[in-house]
Amino acid sequence: MTELLLHPQNLDLVYFCSLGVLFSCLVSFLPALHIYNVLGIFLVVVLGFEKAMTGMQLVALSTGMIVGYSILNTVPATYFGPGDESLSYYILPSAQWVALGRGYESVMLTGIGAMGGLIMLAAAAPVFLWILPGLKAITAPHIFWILGAVIAYMLLSEWPKGVAQSPSCWANFWEGWKFLLVGLATFFLTGLLGFIVMARTMVPLEFAFQSITPVFVGLFAIPWLITNLLNIGTIPPQHACKDIDLDWELAVRGVFGGFLGGFFAAFIPIVTAGVGGLMAGHATAQRDSRLFVLSFGTCKTVYYVGSFLLFFIPGLSLTRGGLAWIVTPMIATLTLKDYAVFVGLMLYATGLSFLLLGPFTRACIWLVETINYHLVSLVALIGTILLLYTYTGWGGLAITAVATGLGLLPVLFQARRMNLMGVLLLPVTVNMAGYGNDVLRLLGLL
Amino acid sequence: MKGFTHFISGIAVASFFPQAVHMASQEQSFILCLGGIFGILPDTLDFKFARYFHTSEFEVKPDPNALDAHQIAAVVAQSIEKANRDGRSSVQLHTMQLGANLWRSYTLGFDAKTQEVVVEIGPLVDTGQTPFVGTEPKEKAVARVKTSCTFFQEFDKKSNIAIMSGPCFEFIKRGENQVEIVFLPWHRTWSHSATLGLLIAVIVGAISYVVVPEGPYPELYTIPRWMLYPLIIFFGSMVHIIEDSTGFMGNNLFYPFTPDRTRGLGFMSAAEAIPNFFFVWTSVIAILYNLDRFRWAPEEFPAGITSPESFFFWFYAVPVAIMWYFFQRGKHEKEARRRPEETAPARVVDFDGPGEAERESDPSVL
Numbered sequence: 001m002t003e004l005l006l007h008p009q010n011l012d013l014v015y016f017c018s019l020g021v022l023f024s025c026l027v028s029f030l031p032a033l034h035i036y037n038v039l040g041i042f043l044v045v046v047l048g049f050e051k052a053m054t055g056m057q058l059v060a061l062s063t064g065m066i067v068g069y070s071i072l073n074t075v076p077a078t079y080f081g082p083g084d085e086s087l088s089y090y091i092l093p094s095a096q097w098v099a100l101g102r103g104y105e106s107v108m109l110t111g112i113g114a115m116g117g118l119i120m121l122a123a124a125a126p127v128f129l130w131i132l133p134g135l136k137a138i139t140a141p142h143i144f145w146i147l148g149a150v151i152a153y154m155l156l157s158e159w160p161k162g163v164a165q166s167p168s169c170w171a172n173f174w175e176g177w178k179f180l181l182v183g184l185a186t187f188f189l190t191g192l193l194g195f196i197v198m199a200r201t202m203v204p205l206e207f208a209f210q211s212i213t214p215v216f217v218g219l220f221a222i223p224w225l226i227t228n229l230l231n232i233g234t235i236p237p238q239h240a241c242k243d244i245d246l247d248w249e250l251a252v253r254g255v256f257g258g259f260l261g262g263f264f265a266a267f268i269p270i271v272t273a274g275v276g277g278l279m280a281g282h283a284t285a286q287r288d289s290r291l292f293v294l295s296f297g298t299c300k301t302v303y304y305v306g307s308f309l310l311f312f313i314p315g316l317s318l319t320r321g322g323l324a325w326i327v328t329p330m331i332a333t334l335t336l337k338d339y340a341v342f343v344g345l346m347l348y349a350t351g352l353s354f355l356l357l358g359p360f361t362r363a364c365i366w367l368v369e370t371i372n373y374h375l376v377s378l379v380a381l382i383g384t385i386l387l388l389y390t391y392t393g394w395g396g397l398a399i400t401a402v403a404t405g406l407g408l409l410p411v412l413f414q415a416r417r418m419n420l421m422g423v424l425l426l427p428v429t430v431n432m433a434g435y436g437n438d439v440l441r442l443l444g445l446l
Numbered sequence: 447m448k449g450f451t452h453f454i455s456g457i458a459v460a461s462f463f464p465q466a467v468h469m470a471s472q473e474q475s476f477i478l479c480l481g482g483i484f485g486i487l488p489d490t491l492d493f494k495f496a497r498y499f500h501t502s503e504f505e506v507k508p509d510p511n512a513l514d515a516h517q518i519a520a521v522v523a524q525s526i527e528k529a530n531r532d533g534r535s536s537v538q539l540h541t542m543q544l545g546a547n548l549w550r551s552y553t554l555g556f557d558a559k560t561q562e563v564v565v566e567i568g569p570l571v572d573t574g575q576t577p578f579v580g581t582e583p584k585e586k587a588v589a590r591v592k593t594s595c596t597f598f599q600e601f602d603k604k605s606n607i608a609i610m611s612g613p614c615f616e617f618i619k620r621g622e623n624q625v626e627i628v629f630l631p632w633h634r635t636w637s638h639s640a641t642l643g644l645l646i647a648v649i650v651g652a653i654s655y656v657v658v659p660e661g662p663y664p665e666l667y668t669i670p671r672w673m674l675y676p677l678i679i680f681f682g683s684m685v686h687i688i689e690d691s692t693g694f695m696g697n698n699l700f701y702p703f704t705p706d707r708t709r710g711l712g713f714m715s716a717a718e719a720i721p722n723f724f725f726v727w728t729s730v731i732a733i734l735y736n737l738d739r740f741r742w743a744p745e746e747f748p749a750g751i752t753s754p755e756s757f758f759f760w761f762y763a764v765p766v767a768i769m770w771y772f773f774q775r776g777k778h779e780k781e782a783r784r785r786p787e788e789t790a791p792a793r794v795v796d797f798d799g800p801g802e803a804e805r806e807s808d809p810s811v812l
Contacts, residue, residue: 096572096574096576100576133750134749134750134751134752135734135750136750137738137747137748137749137750138734138737138738138741138750138751139734139737141470141471141472141741141742142470142471142478142737144474145470145475145476145478145479148476148479149453149457149478149479149482152453152479152482152483153449153450153453153482153486156449156453156483156486156490157449157450157453157486159493159494160493160494161610162610162611163540163541163543163610163611164498164611165507165540165541165611169498169499169501170498172498173495173498173499176494176498176611177494180494253719279450282448282449282450282451283448283450283451283454283722283723283726284719284722284723284726285448285717285718285719285722285723286719287717289574289576433474433476434474435474
């Protein structure tokens with residue numbers, strides 16, 4: 001693989017991959033946007049790179065960006081707010097670490113998890129050639145009910161919160177159930193929004209491929225920025241630790257659990273790292289907070305990069321995630337050599353990104369300690385809205401406004417943010433099961 | 447076991463019905479999910495319903511402004527005395543919330559050797575149960591209250607009462623001057639019984655008999671289509687009960703014919719990672735194998751699993767052997783850690799730190 005990668009004719013790929021990693025530092029700062037939408041806008045609309053590059057050069061750039069993003073986005077997410085559901089799953093425990101001045105340690109733990117996950121992904125790459133065609137053949141007719149099972153588990157596994165100390169049983173029952181009801185309402189209302197947005201988009205036609213962006217921004221980004229504006233006081237001084245309390249057993253357990261969750265999310269459409277991480281965390285009975293943070297680093301990285309990797313497996317024809325769709329028109333055929341080059345580039349980008357993680361985190365810490373946090377959040381909020389208006393117009397802003405209302409539900413009522421994924425899970429599952437038109441007819445959209 | 451373990455085991459059980467796999471792949475039916483839903487249902491019933499309707503004669507509602515460990519221990523001891531006198535009694539312990547993300551923790555233990563209820567008031571903790579060091583109270587922080595009777599319990603652990611809702615204990619008189627301590631008396635009783643599974647299956651069977659039509663390819667259905675629903679529901683809930691029986695707490699299998707929970711087999715703790723993952727992995731392998739062998743038109747579509755022997759060897763036997771190795775190693779390490787503690791003379795109560803189960807985010811492991 002080294003020979004392949006260092007062959008003079010492939011050195012341009014290393015260059016583009018490095019460029020991708022450096023771009024990812026910048027892109028991960030773009031507040032609160034879903035990774036694939038960010039990359040889609042960046043590559044196709046802003047830079048128009050596909051016109052000036054060969055297919056493999058675009059792949060190298062994308063690989064650098066996705067690997068770099070998946071490792072480095074933890075840093076702005078930790079200090080400025082998460083960009084998507086996959087990140088918001090991690091961000092709540094991470095916020096506790098930041099509150100204790102241990103944000104740097106938390107970021108480094110996710111970085112170790114991410115690196116472990118990508119090494120495991122590379123090690124599993126040859127095995128994928130053997131097992132994935134069979135796995136695809138078995139699961140292909142069953143994806144809709146697997147998604148149904150994911151939904152059922154997500155909803156059933158949310159347990160009552162609240163402090164039930166009233167002498168009245170019914171008062172206690174209500175105390176516990178109000179959180180569950182908000183969770184259920186969030187899931188089904190976002191599902192309804194998903195049906196509407198997918199059937200009648202209000203985004204201008206030329207940006208129809210980004211029609212889900214206003215929804216994601218409203219569900220995840222803006223509520224987080226609003227919360228930052230309302231809630232956060234000052235961030236305590238952050239300690240940049242020199243070593244991390246971690247043993248091999250914990251690292252292996254975290255990487256293994258995270259890999260399972262990330263791979264599940266990468267393989268099954270619509271399932272995100274947050275959902276995959278939740279299921280894998282429960283399957284491997286995770287409890288320790290270090291384990292959670294490390295495992296999450298693995299999970300999200302394997303999800304982001306793994307879904308892109310699936311695209312390169314020769315003969316598998318599995319296109320998962322927006323990035324794979326972006327490069328699809330540029331790649332006519334895929335060979336084993338392309339797959340090997342992708343894995344090599346992925347490992348190279350992993351090393352480079354991990355080396356950047358420390359300085360990048362320290363730079364972010366300097367930023368939050370220097371600049372007024374409320375101001376940063378306000379600028380981010382205004383910037384996001386302006387960006388959204390530029391690309392999606394008033395229609396996009398209208399969708400975002402509705403989505404923001406729904407996105408605030410779990411924030412205000414301490415329910416799971418994961419329920420917001422109903423926006424994709426519900427309509428896609430129902431459509432895959434063949435009942436989509438019935439629902440649209442019921443809603444008067446058909 | 448974790449909720450996810452029960453859920454996926456329920457789906458695995460459903461996948462053993464070829465007709466259900468056929469309905470899923472050819473008729474867009476969600477029938478396989480039914481196994482998962484009823485697999486997790488017993489815990490759903492307990493933690494989302496039953497817990498709210500259990501009433502206790504005694505309640506411990508400590509005042510965070512006037513902390514007194516003795517007061518807490520005395521109420522618990524009183525409940526034990528009542529059980530010794532009247533046969534049964536229960537006590538509900540409440541938490542102390544001081545702010546949106548701030549709680550006062552305390553622990554409750556039962557020292558069987560000295561017949562004492564032991565309460566220790568601990569530090570302030572956040573909702574993630576991270577303690578704030580140095581916030582332990584200086585006075586009235588530890589109390590031991592002696593009871594007139596002896597007692598025993600399934601788990602010799604102290605309970606850490608810190609966040610959300612506190613635990614409940616029931617005390618049941620067992621013989622002369624002896625009381626059994628039952629942790630969470632509302633858990634794993636009627637909801638974890640074969641009786642309930644059977645009852646739901648019969649009701650669903652009656653409904654499906656009326657509403658489920660014959661459908662295409664009746665010749666494939668050795669079991670009538672309507673009967674699949676109750677069978678999957680029954681076996682889905684039974685697999686939950688069987689899995690829970692491998693732990694310590696057990697179930698009440700034949701409620702209401704049997705009054706109390708019977709002890710589990712004690713092979714493993716429900717919160718342990720490897721046993722949970724063993725069941726999950728077994729289920730995943732079973733699901734994949736069943737989906738493949740029961741695929742539609744096997745003569746036209748090639749199998750995803752070309753060699754079942756090699757599939758089971760590489761994807762089941764090898765991972766299970768690795769799990770077994772780590773499970774045994776963990777067990778030996780735990781025993782080795784316990785040994786010096788057992789010989790330590792000063793240690794009266796076998797406290798092993800805050801019970802892991804109480805810190806669990808997924809209550810279904812309890």
